[in-house]
Amino acid sequence: MTRFALRRRSLAAVLGLSAALVLAPVATAPAASATEVSTVSSVIKPTEVYDWAEVYFGNGEIAQGQTLQVTVSDLLTGRVITATLGDGAIVVPDIPAADHYGDTGFAVVIPADFPVGVHNLTIATNEFEPIVIPITVIAGDAPIVDPTQPAPTATNPGTEQQTLPGDETEPAGSATPGTPGASQIEPPVPVTAVYGVLGGIVVIIIVTAIVRRARKDAA
Numbered sequence: 001m002t003r004f005a006l007r008r009r010s011l012a013a014v015l016g017l018s019a020a021l022v023l024a025p026v027a028t029a030p031a032a033s034a035t036e037v038s039t040v041s042s043v044i045k046p047t048e049v050y051d052w053a054e055v056y057f058g059n060g061e062i063a064q065g066q067t068l069q070v071t072v073s074d075l076l077t078g079r080v081i082t083a084t085l086g087d088g089a090i091v092v093p094d095i096p097a098a099d100h101y102g103d104t105g106f107a108v109v110i111p112a113d114f115p116v117g118v119h120n121l122t123i124a125t126n127e128f129e130p131i132v133i134p135i136t137v138i139a140g141d142a143p144i145v146d147p148t149q150p151a152p153t154a155t156n157p158g159t160e161q162q163t164l165p166g167d168e169t170e171p172a173g174s175a176t177p178g179t180p181g182a183s184q185i186e187p188p189v190p191v192t193a194v195y196g197v198l199g200g201i202v203v204i205i206i207v208t209a210i211v212r213r214a215r216k217d218a219a
Contacts, residue, residue, distance in 0.1 A: 049074075052128045053081075057121065057135070064140035065112040071105040072098075072123065079125060083108070085135065086119040112140055 048055050056071040072081060075098035083092040085108050095106045108121070116137055124130035 048133070050131045052125070053123070053131065055123065055131060055133065057133060060134065061136045061138060062108075062110055063138050064110055064114055064116070066110055066140075068108040068110060068121075068135065069105070070108065070121070070123075071103070073101075073103045075102040075104065077102060079104075079127075081123055081125050083124075084122050085110075086114075087122075089114075089119070110137060 048057075052075075053072050054074045056073075057068065062068045068085075070083070075081070077098055077100050079098045079102075081095055081098075081104065083095060083106055084090060085092075090108060090110075092106045092108055096104050098104045114137055116139055118134050118136050121133040121135045122130050123133070
């Protein structure tokens with residue numbers, strides 16, 4: 001009876017060890033950090049939300065001689081707003097009242113000789129405190145960076161890759177017959193699946209050996 005109990009304990013220990021081998025890769029798999037998630041969410045932020053309105057003004061940068069497009073939403077239907085840039089240096093005229101969706105908008109034309117630097121865009125209404133947004137005016141010949149588009153990569157004519165005879169790259173669709181294409185290549189087997197198969201094989205071998213030993217002792 002004691003020998004049978006020892007066999008059961010050995011079998012339980014083996015099963016526990018095999019389960020640990022199978023589940024260890026899953027438990028230690030790296031997860032996406034909270035910093036990465038928060039960084040992505042902070043980059044995608046085209047609209048600023050204020051107490052009484054939502055304002056979209058691009059990336060907050062405009063060049064001399066260009067026009068700044070501003071959209072204001074989440075307003076009460078019929079609400080009228082005013083807008084100035086540079087502490088009253090530019091007054092936006094004839095801003096339409098908010099429509100039944102609560103949206104309106106206006107354009108600020110930046111003169112070619114407008115001072116370069118940071119200027120306050122002030123959006124006001126009679127009921128609430130004005131919204132003040134810093135807008136950066138840059139020189140007219142400076143490029144404006146769009147945060148939603150990737151930065152262009154400059155190409156150096158002197159570093160163009162030279163194609164040597166025999167190094168030509170075959171165009172798409174001209175692969176040698178019988179050679180599997182990119183779409184035909186199967187993806188690699190996950191590591192967790194390999195550990196699971198190996199763990200199962202080890203369990204079967206050990207359980208078989210224990211059963212044989214038990215039958216031999218019983219005989």
